[in-house]
Amino acid sequence: MPDAPVTLSQVAREAGVSLATASRAINGSATRSVREDLRERVLEAAQRLDYSPDPSAQAMARGRTTALGLVVHDIADPYFSTIAAGIARAAEREGLIVTLSATENSPERELAFVELARRQRSRAIILAGSRVTLPDGGAGAAPSAVVARMAALEAALTTFQEAGGGVAVIGQAVGSLPVVEIDNAGGAGALAEALHRIGYRRFGVLTGPPGLRTAADRTRGFGDTLAALGCPALDRDVVHGNFTRDGGYDAMTELLSRMTSAAARAAANTPEVVFAVNDVMAVGAMAAVRDAGLRVPDDVAVAGFDDIHTLRDVTPGLTTVRIPLAEIGALATDLALGRTDQVRAPVQGEVVLRDSTPERHH
Template identity: 55%
Template sequence: MTGSVTLHDVARRAGVSLATASRALNGSANRVVGEELRERVLRAAAELRYSPNAHAQAMARGRTNIVGLSLHDIADPYFSAVAAGVMRAAEAHGLLVTMASTERRPGAETDYVGAFRRHWASVVVVVGSRTDDRAATDQLAEELAAFEAEGGRAVAVSQPRLPVDTISIDNHAGARDLGHALHDLGHRRFAVLAGPTDLLTASERVAGFREALAHHGGRLAAEHVVSGPFTRDGGYAAMQRLLDRSPDVTGVFAVNDVMAVGAMAALRDRGVEPPGGMAIAGFDDIATLRDVNPGLTTVRIPLEEIGALAVRMALDDGVARPRVHRVAGEVVVRASTPRLPQPR
């Protein structure tokens, strides 16, 4: 990185000192630079195509305009929606987003927060469900605490129990409402494609759904809860297994939309066109999947808004921390969950 133009060059060309040049360019607070000089400096800077060195500024100022974002997988539409919100809000505040994808590797989040710390990020957003891995969670908590001790602001999405501001999706209530909706449509025999067993997000959704069933006097048999990865293929495989052992089920709740779509594909590969007398519901209301056919019944979560909110929370001043923000979902019934003529 040689040959770049420095402030020194600008100052010399404008015939002023470094201090004046710096002040002219930054419009430093409570200090005025004469109109003529300021213009001379600005002109010199433009002529030389001067571009300030962000690292030098960071050093001198002791802070940066970087927000660090850690998520599981940017190719997953759930995370890319949240990321879009983070980037939109960051842009609005003149911040630059540095993003890291953990690929669900345990401990990766801690490593990345460490990297953000080294870069003196002013904001860190961690998104991704809490897992059962106690050690990993503790390390992450410690790293985040260190980050905040240094003056940074962290917000965690879907990871309660971290010593920082948190945004939680109300998975339990969303799944419960969805359960009620399916019951109202006449369904009685349910199964759940439960996602990874160690993910809080997944287990909360299962629990909420269970509560709805219990409310109506029903229950979820153990063999009707099929776990598997949070992916399309995970949903596909889980649905296969379910169809093999429990053909009498009429209502299937896949704990996210991506799995639900995989489940529909599995059904299709068995020669039955979904919903085919069955109700299949998902969770999240992923925008890209709003046009699948039949339309997927799901719980809408304002993912992008959550991302933006995370940044805004981090930037809030003069509030007691940590805070917890809960965001609710809303059931959206579409064609994938037809009414059952007569409950059985």
């Protein structure tokens, strides 16, 4: 019959200390420390006896578990999976285990996951995903249910933080909580400038679903820059779609039908290039172009946003705005764990021109 596992009481007797002192030396404590010479005696005794500490006891003693709760909108989206990979690597270096939850774009599920992480005493919580837009830039114009959900989320995260947990959000700020803030509008504006510089003058936009802040910011940045350059996108050439590959396919199919209408042909003013507000939508748009018997970029050029690494092998290569997603995950982990003095960490995008938008000569 195998020997029974060594207990903490045996370690305490071996080290000549109380059980409470042995527990604090091995498991840590949220409120009390142990004299260094006593801690060394306990650890040496534990090593001699081949004692294995109980992770649950450690968590109870420290007041927090070793879990880092990550809440994303859609783990199947490579945008979120790349961020998650960066968080997982950073968490591993800190001795933490990432628990992952996907909200499927449900604010209620997001709040429920935050509450669960709080009850389970997770070490930290990171939220990755777009916030909702508030009409006219103010809470007073937004539906009361939307404002209430946002307030409830901020309150839950603030309560968690005040109780000693770490918090960070990725994308847009939630109140004054730590945030990795992506300059979506600025990146899209830089893309518009780059496309204009290489000769494009007529633009279409596949924007995301109404109410999604990331899509709205990218659409606004792109559109405002085009207007300043004197070639705004026409209303008929801006099409909403889900923030997915199929959403991009459907939106591009709708735009192509508008482009081939009698009125559009008569006006001879159809888009030369179409900006999809994320890469997965752009891939769907390229498929829709092919299925319509047309070619990218010969018949219409396409650009995206994010520079998802798993999509870099599409043909032709996709022009996009590169966002360092894995690095963003690591930065958010540092924010959540208090490893940096920053509270707001801005991240800029970089325009990457590829074969889907060759230089155009008029």
